[in-house]
Amino acid sequence: MMELTRKGEYAIRGILYLASLPGGKVALISEIAGVADVPKSFLAKIFQNFAKLGLVKSSRGTGGGFVLARPATQITLREVVEAVEGPIVPNRCLVGKGACARESTCTVHPVWRKVQNEVVSILEGITLEDLSRERGLPDKGENVWMS
């Protein structure tokens, strides 16, 4: 249950590479695909979508490529994940008002709502910066991510 697709993994690896680059440096899709170990034309699709959604900026021709549209501190993991996988919704019941006929009586509903809130808030709390900044060694203590 709840599995990230390959597309999602690829997307994260790709954009994370971009975030690891010195600010403003553009990267070619073939470069990103190489480093992130993702089929090139598949990653291209993913990044074209990122560009549409305003997560990255693209430019064509010589010297073109991709850059983050905003600083890595201002892009959350939630945005990236939702960009590729769609909204985080553990159950059809939660997609929108009236989507589920049972809504008012269903006792499971609030449980899924809570799951949704929990997951969203975890992913919202992590930026690309957090992820591309190398973690301190485990025995140094203070691992922000493990609860």
Added chain:
Amino acid sequence: MMELTRKGEYAIRGILYLASLPGGKVALISEIAGVADVPKSFLAKIFQNFAKLGLVKSSRGTGGGFVLARPATQITLREVVEAVEGPIVPNRCLVGKGACARESTCTVHPVWRKVQNEVVSILEGITLEDLSRERGLPDKGENVWMS
């Protein structure tokens, strides 16, 4: 992302009906399917699996049918969900030791681990009893499930 399948929904609705019955009362698959509004032969598969996993007990022939194998207070939503959907694993990386080559360097890893722990602990904290016992009216306050 993270969507419960129809099978998962059906499973929950079905077993919840069983949990709502006076203890020890058997129900026919056709009865459960009717009440839970699930295609009968599909639900049959689901319940055969539940039986194998020891969530319900089945008996054939006249007077046969299905009963919960344990009291509703001792079956968690986690068990039910994992019985149909498999383990709760937000990312391939988390399925087992060595499943992911990047494991030691991947900074996203701990985030998924945390998501997994959160979700599992929410679902583990809810029993079929909690779900079949009707909730108090919303304005009575104290809704245990909404955070």
Added chain:
DNA sequence: TATATAAAAGACTAAAAAGGTCATAAAGGT
């Protein structure tokens, strides 16, 4: 023992989603 009743098992299917690939077009630089 024959019969009706119910779940168990397994084969089968259609439709959708996942996971790509490829050819061509359009834009930008030299």
Added chain:
DNA sequence: ACCTTTATGACCTTTTTAGTCTTTTATATA
């Protein structure tokens, strides 16, 4: 012009989802 690089859209294969249907096996009861 020509080369580089992204954009777009058509296409494809494999896997998963969401079932159905038939046959078999177990059980109670007349």
